Amino acid sequence: MGAERSPDPRRFNPDRFADDETTLYQSVTGDSKKRDTFTFGAVRRLCPGIHITERSFFLGISRLPWGFNVSKVLDNQRQSIPPPIDDLVGGVIAQPRDYPAKFTPMSPGRIKVVRNAVKEFDARLDPETEQWSKVLEGMAFSTWTPEKTEG
Structure with a gap:
């Protein structure tokens, strides 16, 4: 994420995406400076199932808050344990290392x-x-x- 597109990229701010209705496919086939990810390849090497991936991610992720209240785990002093934002694993495709969280059915x-x-x-x-x-x-x-x- 460039500074123009995303000032302060380390701060959680979902509002930065509020007016962006660009699909993942539109993002990867347009201006490379506006891309959110290169995970699905580029140009001739673009994943042909990118639209399936985007829909699957949307359905999976949007169903979590429908079914569960997700909260931080508390330590022995009853203080919430924040997930470490810079503790990533993987190589080309990075993801957060597993961290404790509490999923309570709605x-x-x-x-x-x-x-x-x-x-x-x-x-x-x-x-x-x-x-x-x-x-x-x-x-x-x-x-x-x-x-x-x-x-």
């Missing part, structure tokens, strides 16, 4: 919806490979079935 009804969704999702996976046993109808390659490999 309600018994919502946790039931979450558990049913996980069960339904797990039923679609091959137990050996943990990949889709069949690509969902309506998606590209929906007639493709993963091959079993020995080994």
